[in-house]
Every structure is written in structure tokens, then in C-alpha cells.
Amino acid sequence: MLTGDQYLESLRDGRRLFVNGHSVPDVTTEPLLRGGAFAAAEGYDRYYQPGDDSFGPYFFIPTSADELREAQERQLHWDFPTISTSNGLLMVLTAASRMRAELPQYAERALAYFDDAKKRDIRIVQTITDAKGNRAMSPAKQDDPDLYVRIVDRLPDGIVIRGAKLHISSAAISHELLVMPTKRMKAGEEDYSVAAAVPVNSPGVRIINASFAPRPDLDPDFYPYSSRHIMTEGFVVFDDVFVPNERVFLAGELEHSATFAHSLGLWERLGSVGSYVRLADTLVGLAQLVAEANGLQKMSHIKDKISEMITYATLIRAAFEAAMHHSTFTPEGWASPDEMFTNAAKYHAAAQFSLMVRHLHDIAGGSVLTAPSMADLRNPETGPDLEKYMRTMDGVDAEYRMRLFHTIRDFTADSFGGWKHVTVIQAGGGLFAQKVVVANHYDMDEAKALALEVAGITPEGKVMSSLASQGPGSSPEFGAL
Amino acid sequence: MLTGDQYLESLRDGRRLFVNGHSVPDVTTEPLLRGGAFAAAEGYDRYYQPGDDSFGPYFFIPTSADELREAQERQLHWDFPTISTSNGLLMVLTAASRMRAELPQYAERALAYFDDAKKRDIRIVQTITDAKGNRAMSPAKQDDPDLYVRIVDRLPDGIVIRGAKLHISSAAISHELLVMPTKRMKAGEEDYSVAAAVPVNSPGVRIINASFAPRPDLDPDFYPYSSRHIMTEGFVVFDDVFVPNERVFLAGELEHSATFAHSLGLWERLGSVGSYVRLADTLVGLAQLVAEANGLQKMSHIKDKISEMITYATLIRAAFEAAMHHSTFTPEGWASPDEMFTNAAKYHAAAQFSLMVRHLHDIAGGSVLTAPSMADLRNPETGPDLEKYMRTMDGVDAEYRMRLFHTIRDFTADSFGGWKHVTVIQAGGGLFAQKVVVANHYDMDEAKALALEVAGITPEGKVMSSLASQGPGSSPEFGAL
């Protein structure tokens, strides 16, 4: 295993990084990016154990619903590259299991990759979203063929890929990039059906970074939450990058072009859902704290809004629990969450998030925006004014209440809040796509059978007669609804 | 156990029933009411086994989450009085368990009642909602003190009660009425804190019946569903009814005035939720069948609506599953569903139901209302016209499609549909009350703790500093959201 320092050292490997118009020779010294690296280093140190047989708990394969639940619980306390590594490798295993029958050589490579990654204790991110160009056209019909990542050359010992992958969180502070097709490819798009593991410092890889808040040295008084959290998003360019065969997991086979994306969806969304349960609970907590600080917690319409937020949190939690309880198992005995429940939770969390934030803002009031700064509270010329007028009652002083307002602004109505509004919708591919995934895993035949029963048509096609014309004993479904 | 015939015979016991302005000397011959009795009789026959040790599966006490799930699965196929009996007796047991410490004598009577009911194989309904009068006033402040059921006399061997209970489904075709307070009573309202079991034919009991569709002999062609289902609602008057002590479970003690209502809520709502899963699936099935019959199933906005209906069904199912999986257990080892998940499912089912029906109507089109009758299809003068113009493609002929339209109308846009619209909201006490129940079982302390963490306030009250000002290893929560 690596220590935090070894991890930071490993990032100085010649990788080509850029941010805000300049190149970044060393990510660990770049103010706009280093925060994430430090956090990941702390993650290494937390789990470090000496010895060749030691492995972090993020290389864990759950084999029961309970193990899956424990793994998800742990994940809530990890840094993003570690979460991504865990999900990415579970995705690799799931895909290997699904491909084993038709493409055994790729399945073997994938399994070997899991072991190798575990041994090297590396951090891995998934790269899936392509540049995509004109969304009305398929990959092969774009005017620039590189708008989806593709194989541009096939050599005896490997392949050469070209293209770009977007929205790659933490790419700059990870070791390897898992490349996979963004969707099912069709006949004629074989070169776009490519999956592989690519080291970040491979020749030809360039990462242009953005950050939801590219402002170093945030004041924790004004940004109580976002000053302690950061997310770096990478725009990853593959400029004719060579990948050796042993890291190629798909290279032209169409029948499994969507296997990686589907396998990833499974694991990534479950992780999202776990974090959304916590996010929803946090919104409830903020609403309740600010209602109490204002003396509003017993008003009927305030309680109504908070109850609605609680119901939102509870439905996400319910579907998260159901997804784990209804785990399915691969032939290898590996547990996977139920896809239908996972995606329903994901959709509900995303679709109703902005309404829940609206409730919070409605309860909290305008001071979310207009509360003076904590520096004004400490200024002897203005501090007494704020002490007097920002307190509301015994036990709710100005400092606590002002901090609450700044927290709500920072968490929901400033840069981080905006970032959250967008990511909660976009993670999982937009609301339309999320709903469709739920539908794809739904038992429609059973639903149709119930509908036919209501129509009075038996499975044999016989039409049922009315209750009134019957004698006793003829209505087996009475009261069913 | 009783046979169906014995059950029907047992209903001819002198009970005082009324409907549509006339008295009903024999419920088994009254066209407006007998349908429910026949259905219940069929339920008796289905489970009948001879012998003194035989009991119906509706007298079952689950002791694990799996047993609870099986019981709920079975319940979907029962008639209403049987469902009500099962839920009512589980309510009695739950209440007994909760009262045992403070009021052991009532707990004993309640347990004895369970055994006795089981032995006699009777059907029981809960009576909870009072007349209530002016909702802005508490029971004791009404201008007529009888607007909530109360004890008007206490005798050595029993009590005398007066008042009315409303919305009592299947009262006319059951054997006993479980009376309980509709809500927590306060000091001065001791006489309103009364729970008891009252035979339907007790002197002083009168039941005025309504039916959602008080029309006998419905044509199954026009009412494919509601011609096979009926629900009788009773307005039950207690005109100074004597209840012997052994059937009195509460008589003035305020601390347990809400225990029965809460215990009932637990079981009744779980049953509702199980039926709502099925109801939601049925709406999905109808939407998909009619979309396919019209050739619309691949249109993007149609798929979008059906996917939303599926997500609705899935979230209810998820919370139903979570409620059972997270069962709690009484000291006696009896399993109870989790209240928070049960009520969240209930609320979501109720709050979104009308929107889902709107989706179904939006997909189905105007023929839901305007489709000619099946008799017109059989009329040789008009049949060929309908055959020609109501079919849409090979495999979708006029008869099937017309039946589908009539089914959707009957199930969602006619008398039964209206009944469903109201009951889905009102069961469980209205939307506001349902949300509040979810909130009452939510872990608000945990939510507040998460909010304080976001505010950068540690459990010890220390304020956290920003990431940017830190060295490596200082941000344990990076990426948590």
C-alpha cells in the first residue's frame, strides 16, 4: 500500500495538466487543484498498513446484501478518487462476468487488472462521456470522426486511440483512466467500441481542468462548507495514445459495446444514491435548524414544508435500502444492487432536488443572502449592532445564526450550490435517461397482466361476468384494491 | 371455522341496517349490499377446514420480516372484511403490547379477544372516525357532546356508549365493530377515551349504508371492473349501546387514548401500501396496453409519461419493501413494519395518484369517454362500422380496444375511479396528516448533526477551517456529497 506522501510523490510523473490558461507542472503545488490531492493523500494514510498482503477496503468485493450495505456505508467517508476506484473496479468485475462467455480473453484481462490495481494501490477514474458533437448524429456521422473516442490504429502489441472524454472528476489527481464507450455502438461503428485502462501520464494524454469554484483560499467564514471541499473536473484529451494489449478490454466487438457503461451505471448510481440520502437529510437538518433559529418551527406551513423534505429523504432512503436488500448475484457470487430501485432513487433525488432547495430557501428567508460577514461581527464598530439585531431569542445568538445563513447560502445558493444543482441532475445522464433506465428494469408483463385482470379478461382470454349476476363465492378479487 | 353458508346465515342476526332510505331486513338479499357478503362468503369457503384446531391464515401473527411479507402477499387476494379482521386483530395485539406495563388488565382482555375471535372465526371492522362536528373545536367543546363517541354511563358490569362512527367499510357484513378514539384525548375528555368490541347486532347499533356505486346489476361490458367489486361504507350509530366489561379495552385512561389509533395506523397503512403497489402497477399496465393499441408506445413523450408512472410504482414498492425489511419487534417477538417507510409510501402513493391518472388519460385519448357500447358492436347495423373504425392494426381489433377504453373509464374516470381518487387521499387521514406521521418517525437529530457538519461546526462546537489553508491530510470528508 502507499502512504499519503508516496501518493503525492506518484502524481509528479510527467502528466500534462492545465488550468485557467496555464500548464500545471506539479499538481501538488497548484493552488487551484492541490486541495483534492491533499484530501486523497489523507485517505491513503487513513488506511495504510505495511506488508505486501495489505489492501485498502476499497478493493472489496461484496458477496451479500449486508456486505454491500457496509461497503456503501464506508464509501460515504471516502475521498472521491477512492470512491471512483472502488466503483470502477467493481464495474470492471461486473463487465468481466457479463463478457466471459463471448469474449473470454477480455474477461481474463479485466480480472487481472483488478488484481494488479489492488497490488499497486492506485486510484482510477472512469472516463465515459465523449465530446459528442452534434447530438442529432451518431458517432460515425459526425463531421469530425474524433468527436467520440475511437481506435485510429491497430498495432501488433496494442491500439492507438484518439478523442476526448469530458466531465472526468478528479482525473488530474488519479493514476489511471478507465476508457469505455459512452453508449451502445452500431454496425459501422466498430472503432468506437473500445475499452481500456490508460495511465494519466501516457504520451498524448492532456487534461484541461475546471473547478466549480476555481478560487483558492476561500474564507471559511463566508464559505463554511465549500472551503473544505473541492471537485476538480477534467477535460481529458487522447491525442493518439497507445494502449498495450493487456490493458485493452474491448476493441471493436459491438455486442458488448454497452456492457461497461451498464456495469458502471450500476455501481456509480448506487454510490450517488447513498450520498443523496445524506444530502437530503442535510437539507432537512438545515431547514429545521434555521426554522428553530427564527422561531418558526411550529408554524403549520413551515412544518408542512419540512415534512415534505423528510418524505423526500425517506423515499430515497427506502429505494436505496430496497436496492441493496434485493441484490442479485453473478455466477462468481458477487453481489450487485437491484437496478430498478437504484435508478428510481436516483431519479427521485434528482427530479425533486430543486424543489427541496426551494423549500429550504422559502423557510430560511432573505438573510441567506444579506447576512453581513463574520468580519462585520468582529468589527467593534458594527459588532454590537449585529449582536443585537441578528440574535432572535435566548440560545440563538448572532454568531450562530449568521453562520447558519452563510452555510445555507454556501451549500445551496452560491458556487457550490449551483454545482450541486447541476450535478444532481446530470449524474446518471439527465432526467429523461434516468427514467428510461427504471423502465427498462420494470416487470411490464406483470403490469399488463394486472391491467387485463382489471379489464375482466382472464389469462385464457375469457371475459369475466359481473358480481351482481353471480351467486356467492364468485369474486376472488374482491377488495384487492 | 365457518363455511360461506354459515357466514351468510350468521349475518341474519337482527342487525339494523339501512340504505337509500329503506331498512334492510336481510343483507344477503339486498341488491345494493349483498355483493360484498357473497364475496366474503367465498373467502370463508376458500380457507375452510373442519376441526376445532383449524384457523384461517388471517389470524396469523408474523414474527419475522419474511413472514410479514408473506402475510402481506396473501392479503392482496382477500376480501375486505377478512383484511380488516387481520389488521384489526394485529392492531389489538400491538396495542396490548404497548399498554401492558401501565394497564395490564386491558392488555389481558385484548389478548383474550384475539383468541376468542380466532375461535369463532368472525369478521371484524375498525371504527375510528367520529362525526367530529366543528373541526375547530375539541371533543369536549362541541355544542353537542355526542359528536365524538363517548361513555355516557358506567355500570358495574360494563359501560354505555353514544355517538357515531363514519366511513366504516363493510360494517354491514361483519360481525363486530372495534371502537377506538380517533385521536389523543386531553384532560377533561376522559369519557371520549374509550375502546371496545361491539357486536353489530347489539341493541342501539344502527348502520346507514352508502355505496360508491349504489347501482345493482351493473353491465360488465360497460363496467368491466366495478361490476365485479363493491365497497359498502357504513355510517354507524351507537345509540346508548351497552358493552360488557370483558369487551372494554379502554375506558377513560388518557395516557393510552391514542395507542389504538397509532397501532391501527401501523397495520392498516401497510395493507394500503401493498394494495397501492398493485394499483400503481395496474395503471402502468393500462397505459402501456392502450399506448400499444394506438401505436403510440415508441413516441418519446408517451414513453416519458409511462416511465414516470413506472418510477411512481417503483418508489411505492421500494418503501413497502423497506418497511417490511426494517421491521421492529415487540417484546413478544411480533414483527411490526417500520412506520416511517410505510407512511412515506402511503403519502407518495396518495399525493401523486391524480397525476398518474392524468398521465393515463393523456395517453389514452378521448375514446375513454366516447367509445360506443359493446352492444353497439354487437348490433348488426353498427357493428361493422365499429369493427372497421375502432380497430387500429393487425392484432388490435375493435372489441379488444373498446374494452380497453371502457376499462380505463370504469377504473379511473367513472364512479369507481372517483371513489378511488378520494379514498387514496383520505385513507390515512389526509395528505397533511400523512406527511406529519412520516416526520414524527424521522431521525431529526441525525439530520441536524449532518447540517452542523456542513456548517463546519464539530460536535464539540469547534469551527472547522478551510481546505486551502491546510496541509495534506486535513479534509476527512472530501467528496462526501
Add this chain to the structure above:
Amino acid sequence: MLTGDQYLESLRDGRRLFVNGHSVPDVTTEPLLRGGAFAAAEGYDRYYQPGDDSFGPYFFIPTSADELREAQERQLHWDFPTISTSNGLLMVLTAASRMRAELPQYAERALAYFDDAKKRDIRIVQTITDAKGNRAMSPAKQDDPDLYVRIVDRLPDGIVIRGAKLHISSAAISHELLVMPTKRMKAGEEDYSVAAAVPVNSPGVRIINASFAPRPDLDPDFYPYSSRHIMTEGFVVFDDVFVPNERVFLAGELEHSATFAHSLGLWERLGSVGSYVRLADTLVGLAQLVAEANGLQKMSHIKDKISEMITYATLIRAAFEAAMHHSTFTPEGWASPDEMFTNAAKYHAAAQFSLMVRHLHDIAGGSVLTAPSMADLRNPETGPDLEKYMRTMDGVDAEYRMRLFHTIRDFTADSFGGWKHVTVIQAGGGLFAQKVVVANHYDMDEAKALALEVAGITPEGKVMSSLASQGPGSSPEFGAL
């Protein structure tokens, strides 16, 4: 002009009508249909004036926003065939105005038709929706070419049409059918581009009727509203019907295939919107009356729901007013409502209707369904019980409150209510189509220009600089949002 009796007599003209499997020799004696005829007859009598120069106010052409408003106000008090006649003829005029340049001969015929209809004082209904078959296929691609009405023969003096038109309200009690294409037709679909006026008793016309509540003699106690209102929907078959040239308004010209449908939409939707304002107000009134009857009108969450219903009513009213105030004028000086506002009102009324009914049901409580009948109130055995327990306070007695519950059930949760739920969505072509019509009349160029301004791009394509880098006087848009 005709008197009511003359109108009833005119319906005995050999028309071929059917309902519930039997033929209807005389609509004025058929219990399932005559109600509408009687109501229309009353409309004739109300406006009757002797003399050749007398005309009903439904033959009025508004030439200002104020005249348009007055006409809409009047329309709220008319029977359906009269409303339909007024809208249909305004549609004919609008279409004539739009076609005049390219197809002057049809425009002339249409204008002449207006004058002739006025002279004969007839009642006219629009027939627009075709059978449609498989919705995934265009008219010409259906396996049966008759699934859209089409010209099957062209003769020197007229054309012959075949097909069916669905959802034709009041067809059985009107004099003429205005046939028009249901949508824009494409090359190869010339025979489907046909508009004409067809007498109901033309050889080959057959009308199969349905009624939302095909039950004669409804009890006004149980159906306080629907016993006084009825809507007959006709399934109209054109079995090779000959139409003489002077009644043909389009016969193969594709460029105006959608002109009639668009012109009709204009007038029909405005009328709908006027009635929805009234419908929304009625729901508010019912909610307030039942809240007051229950003593709930001051509870915060009840007020909140009623306020939301009021806002719903107010937004529909606002868009209705804006549509009339922003009237446009044809070259002839005829006023037309603004289409964007009309359709926005229509959409909002339809999309939110089921939620508003949910609010009403949530406020009203379960007695909407379970209130005993008025006959039980009059029965001396049960009347006193109901008098005692259905009253709530001084001023709210059992009779009034029970009638209120029955009214809410009848109006929103029984056959009529279901009919309303469907028609409010389907009138105007389904929610998706309604939104699209709003969008088609929206000034998207202006919206894009505003967006570019926000992007800091001037109309000349210049990028604007920041405020902070500027001196005084450089921010013309400060505070605009």
C-alpha cells in the same frame, strides 16, 4: 328564426342514430339523448324573435376586444350546440379570410355558408378527429385507407367522402356537420385534404352515440349537478356520403389542409378557456364552502390549498383576459383572440386540474363518498341520526352539508367528474400538443436576443466587459433582473 318546437321538429328528419345497441327513430323521445335536445330547444326559445331580419346572437362577428369579451361572456350561458355553431362559423370566417388569396372560390363558398346558416338558424358541430388507426403511421400508410376521412369519388356536381369522425359532441341533436382535416396533410394525401358541410340526415351518415352517463332519470339528490347536464358524444360514420360542390370548402389542396383545424383551434379553445375560468372558480367555491361547513377554513394548511386553487383560477383568468385584450384583426376587421395566451390558459387549466381536484378532495374528507343518501335523511328511522351527526355547528345542518358532499362527489368524483377529468385534458389535443401550440406562437427570437445579452454578446456580436473594470456610466442594464 326557429322556435324550440320547430327545432325539435326539425330533428325528426330521417337521421340514422344509434345508442347502446339499438337504433333511435326519434331523438326527442329517446331517454338517453333527449335531454340535450330539450336544452337546445330552450336556447332557441330564449332568443326567438319573429321576422326575417332576426338573428340569434350566436351569429355575431366581434370586431373589437370588447365585443369579443362580451361574446365570450354570453357564451357561458348557452347550450352546447349553440356554442358549437358560433365557434364553428367564426372558424369558417377565419379560414375563409386566410384562404382568400390562394383559394378565392372556397373563401366565397365559406362566406356564403355563414349567411345561409344564419338565415336558416341551424345548429352546426365541427367534426375533426378521425379514427386514425395506428398512430405511428400517416393517413396514406394505414392498412385501411379509410381510417382518415377521404374523398373516394369526384363527380361533376360534388364529391363523395368516406371515413369516420370521433368525439363529436351533440352531433345527434345538430343539423349539420362541418368536416375538416384533423391535421396538415402531405404530398400523396390530397384525398385526405377535404373540408365540407354535411347535413346530419345525408344518406350514408350514421351516428353511434355515447353518453358520459347513459343513465336516464338520475336522482337529483344523488346527482345534484349531472342530473341537470348531459353531453352526448357521437361516433359519426360517413359511408360514401355525397356532398354538393357549394358545400365543399377544400378538396385536395394541401397548402390549406391545416387552415380549418388551426382556425377552429383558435375559437374552440377560447371558449374552453372561458368555461375553465368558471370551472376553476367553482372548485374554489366548493372548497371554501366545505371548509366552512367543517369549521376548517382558518387552518393554515387548508388556507394554503385554497389559496393555491385561487391562484390557479387567477392565472387562467389572466391569460383569458390577455388573449382577448391582445386580439388581432383580419383584413375584414374581424377580431381574433391571441393564440399564445389562449393556449397557455388552456394548458394550465388542463395540466393542473387534477391537482386542484386533489386539493378539493383533501379538504372535503371522506364523506364525499360515504355520506348517506338524502332518502336516509327523510327516512324517519334514520333521519334523526343524520340530523344529529351530520350537522357540525349552528348554521350548518345535516341537509346542507350532505348536499354539499353529494355535489362534490357528483361534480368531481363520480361519472361526471371522470368525464371532466378526461375532457379537460383531451380538449385541445392532449397536453403535449397544447404546449407545442403555445411554443409555436412565442417570440423565440426575442428570447434568444435576451439570452445573448445575458451572455454579454451585443447584437453586433461584440463581447461586453465587466463592471469592475469600467468607470462610471457604463452599465446600462444594471438591475434589469
Add this chain to the structure above:
Amino acid sequence: MLTGDQYLESLRDGRRLFVNGHSVPDVTTEPLLRGGAFAAAEGYDRYYQPGDDSFGPYFFIPTSADELREAQERQLHWDFPTISTSNGLLMVLTAASRMRAELPQYAERALAYFDDAKKRDIRIVQTITDAKGNRAMSPAKQDDPDLYVRIVDRLPDGIVIRGAKLHISSAAISHELLVMPTKRMKAGEEDYSVAAAVPVNSPGVRIINASFAPRPDLDPDFYPYSSRHIMTEGFVVFDDVFVPNERVFLAGELEHSATFAHSLGLWERLGSVGSYVRLADTLVGLAQLVAEANGLQKMSHIKDKISEMITYATLIRAAFEAAMHHSTFTPEGWASPDEMFTNAAKYHAAAQFSLMVRHLHDIAGGSVLTAPSMADLRNPETGPDLEKYMRTMDGVDAEYRMRLFHTIRDFTADSFGGWKHVTVIQAGGGLFAQKVVVANHYDMDEAKALALEVAGITPEGKVMSSLASQGPGSSPEFGAL
């Protein structure tokens, strides 16, 4: 009239300002605040005309619906202090008109104030929201009596006030503060019923400023919109401020304690609504531009979302138009917008705003957050990558598309966007309050009358009979709904 320079000079008047913990000796040189001052100065210069009889158009009193519409149109192009001045003075006039009968001396002072402000060409802001303390307590019951602004002394020539007013936009760059009660005061709260005009530089006035984005020198590439707009919010302390009698408009009279707030609401909300029409149009424009840039504009579910946004914009516009068209007039002939329509527009804009932003984010995709900076586009090492992969098709190059993403982020998902999310809800007092105001101006009697008609109860209390039992001519309302 003043020039821009004279205005800036007038702000150096000894006012006591603070921001971010320091005092601000000169607002025109403070980077965090001067932006607003410069913008207001530009407003002065735009309208400047020499001569004593010249007045800015913001001192205009509309006397017809058309004049009102023109004034609202102009207002869209003004800086905030100018808008506030116009609305504030119209409020003063409206309040004067309403108070004239009972309190003529105050009405006279108010009218004189209008003339004086016009002569001096000053800028005025309204100060209404108090500190409020514990919201569960009324002003007089707070543990600190100063938590609502109150009169602490009454002198022969004036009064002395103490307290604080919050959320005072542009207070630091205006000349005078219009103080008024935040709500109706009750018996015992006479000292809280106070209205007055107070110069910003009065002894005892201190303004602690906050800004939604207290970051000077924003990069217009990253903040295309917010770099050009700024809003300063003042926390205004009145530390025993003396107000001479001629500037006191209310001093203890309870019957008009709410008159100013209601009059202000009238004008402020109309202005908000005008800006929300524009805001809604802008969201539509951004959605359409980004859909087109991505090639998505023809996809059904994208069109559906944009159509819904258009309908949102159209309903706000409709109610705005209806509010002006239905103007009412004071005895003086001054036009006022209709309150019911104004508030319905306000509520709808606020309640649905977050959903519309969700639609925009859903359409735009993740690049809203992850698009690299424009500096990366200009960096020769990364520019070609971005040119290649951020373009989508001919006519949509990387620069344009990246700017679009940054605009959407800046406008809806970053500091400004968060500010907008909160202000759109809070302006007008929170969603609950807004709905209640609509309800207060609604014609409930008419709604109840319609409901009674549906119940079949005539105005005379007679119960109507059914259609079926009637002969011709008895159903005057057929088809009304």
C-alpha cells in the same frame, strides 16, 4: 436635475458605511460597492436635462393603463435606485390617497415629499423588513423591544426612532430611506406604527453592507453576466435617529399601520413581475440556444421542456398584462395595477422558477460546470484541443459554445444564480404570503355562488330538479362547463 458626477459627489456626505469588517469612508472608491454607484450615475447622465423644470421620467404618475404599461417598459432599463425611487414615491402617493380621509396632515406631508424629492432629483429606497427576532412573538413581546423599529422618543419638532431594517437593496448608494412598518400593528404596538423619510447620512444611521458576490474585478469571461451587474444589500441600523415632523408620515396611528406596506407591495411587485417576464424569456432563450448548439432542439423531450418554459413565461406575461389592463384608479385619477393579477404572476414566477432552472440544466448538460476557461481556449497548448472538441457542427464553434456554458453557469448555477434563486422567492414575502395576498383580492362570494349553483341550490335557496324529469326548456345552463 443632477448629473452623474453631481450624484457621485452627493454620496460623499458623511454617511457611515461598512462592508466585510471595515468602514467605507467613500462608497465611490470602495471596490466592493462602487459598481452600483457608477451604474446609478450613468442613469443620471442618461436622463439629465438642465433647467429647474426638468424632471426624470421616474417621477411620473401614470393615469391610464397604457401609461402604466409604458412606465413599466421604461423601468426595465433603469438602475435599481431609480426603480426603487419611482416605486417608493408611487407608494407614497398611493398611501397618501388612502390615508387622506382619516389622517389628512400625513397625506399632505407625503404629497409634499413627492414634490420635494422630484425637485432635488434624489434616490430613495424603501426600508420595510425588521430584525423581527423570534417570529413566534409579536413586536411588543420580543425580549428586546428594539427588534422592530419603534419610536423611542417624541419631541416637539420630531420623533426619535430605534431598530434595524434588513435586506435594503442599494441603501449605501441612495439618498434617503423610507421607513415603514413591516406589518399591521395591534393595540399596544403604537410605537411600532411609524413611517418616515430619513436621509442616509442622518446621525445614528449605520449601514452594514453585503453583496451577493463580494468579489471585485470579476473576470467577464467566467462571469459573463454577473461581472456587469451587482446588487448591494444593506443592513440598516437606526441608533436613536431623529426625524423632523415634516418627514414623519405615521407616528402611532394603528389604523393605517399597514397602509404603507400594502401600497408598497402594489408597486414593488408589479415591477418585479415585469422583470420576471424578462427573466423567464431569458431562461427560454438560453435553453433554446444551448439545445441548438448541441443539436438537440428537435428531440421530443427537449421540445417538451422548452415548451413548458415558454408556457411559464407566457402565464407570467399574461398576468402582468391583465394587471395593467385591469388598473384601478384613485380619486386623484392615478392608475394602480390590479393586485390579484399582479400577485398571481409574482407567485407563479417564484414558485416555478427552480423547476424552470432545472429544465435548463437538464437540457444544457454537465459542461455548464466543466467547460474549461476561455483562458484555456487562448492558451496555444490547449486551445486547439478545445477548438476541436468543444465545437459541435458548422456554425457552432468552441468559443461560442463555451461562452454559452459559462453564461448558463454564471446566470443560474453560481453566485448570481444562487442569489436569484433566493430573491425570486423572498421578494414579496415568501411563497405562503404571496398566495394569501392573491386570495385576499379574489372574489370569493362569486366563487361560492357558482358552487351553490352546481349544488343545485338557487340564490333563493330552492333546490333544482333533474333534467330527465323535465320537459323542454328547463335547463338554462346546459353545457356551461
